[in-house]
Amino acid sequence: MTEPVPDTAGQVAVAVDVGGTKAAVALVDEAGGVYHHSAIPTAGGDGDSGVGLIDRVRELIAKVAAPYGLDRVTGIGISSAGPVDLTAGTVTPVNIPQLHGAPLLARLADLVPGRPTRLAGDGPATAAGEHWRGAGRGCDDLLAIVVSTGIGGGLILGGRLHGGASGNAGHVGHAPVVVDGDPCQCGGRGCPEAYASGPSMVRWARANGWTPQASADGVELAAAARAGDPVALAAFERAGRVLGAMIAGATATCDLRRAIIGGGVSQAGELLMAPLRRSLAEHAGLPFVARVEVVGALLGPRASLMGAAALIHDAGTYAVEGRVTATLVAA
Known part of the structure; x- marks a missing residue:
């Protein structure tokens, strides 16, 4: 308490x-x-x-x-x-x-x-939280992405939370970016979540020869990558490239100014962000897409909790x- x-x-x-x-x-x-x-x-x-x-x-x-x-x-x-x-x-x-x-x-x-x-x-709530009290303050058009056990997202467009027809707009973890790609547990194929969520990265690394020593989770995978393990490094490279392509697509669709990256996997820092930025630069050909700013979340694991509060305190937004x-x- x-x-x-x-x-x-x-x-x-x-x-x-x-x-x-x-x-x-x-x-x-x-x-x-x-x-x-x-x-x-x-x-x-x-x-x-x-x-x-x-x-x-x-x-x-x-x-x-x-x-x-x-x-x-x-x-x-x-x-x-x-x-x-x-x-x-x-x-x-x-x-x-x-x-x-x-x-x-x-x-x-x-x-x-x-x-x-x-x-x-939780994706829209994260977007609300970061816009209300975090890395999205002052930006009227943004995508907040949570890279964790799964991958979620939420949109602020025109300064207001945007939900689409069902309230699920911004669900970028299940917006396919790889044609005929890996199966995803949502039932689709080629979803970012199938490549860049913590469990997906660990599964891929183990299938390609990485042998965990302890927890066999994203934290251990990041530690292995920092120590120079080539398979662990490849897992982060693969994840970052998929996320970069996804952000380019979302920006082209919604004319975003900022993409905020949060969630447990994002705590790996440049292991994830460096390949993400390279991939975004390669996939963003149009000037309005290329100028999107990628930043880390400020609220950490409390972003969606803060967004839940924002639903009550600033219902008009x-x-x-x-x-x-x-x-x-x-x-």
Whole structure:
């Protein structure tokens, strides 16, 4: 737990971030101050269902809000791995199969009767968070990318969060960039997630001769690459090149000014960013595409949590009803 919410905090929202590894909850004030942050593993015991996971999130919300008072918060903002179904208030995360179709929005909304509960995908929430309080401040046209267990993304266009017809716009991890490429767990082929997510990189490296010594995850792969392992280096080169091509395509489509790279894999720094920038330069032929700025995220793992808070604190910018977020006000 962090320090108590100060009396000067103004309005305070509950922010919830449901990801493939963990579900996090915090209280966030209007200035972006984070209080009482806590998290639980997404995976529970054997046979943990989507409803069981939501019940554990409800318990965590009650625990986090208890020192402040759940009756005092202005609402609940929810970021969840997607895709999302904003009409039904449900999610279908590729990496959380037990949550498919579970009533996430409705089950959390009844904790704050009479106040809004809003749901968005983690990619749009990350874009909102970085635009509100991070590396996207002052930029009206950007793509935020999360490179982690999966690859997500979200768009700010014209200074507002953009969700498209279903609220899933910016889902660049599943926008194919390799024709007839590797199968992806989403059911498609050639998706960036099949090449540049942490698990995909590790699978490719192991299939090509890399032998992990400990955790067999992206952190160990990055350490091996820094030590000069040629297969580990090739895995980052391969991932960076796919991401660079993806950013070029997204920029040509949306006329972006900035691409923000976050997520656990991005912590590898230049191992990923150097091949990404080379690939972007090679694929960006048009001047308006070539001028896109690539920067690292500033909010780290809290970007989507901060975006969840932004859905409540600045709904006019980040919660365009029926397009980017789903809103429910329980009786």
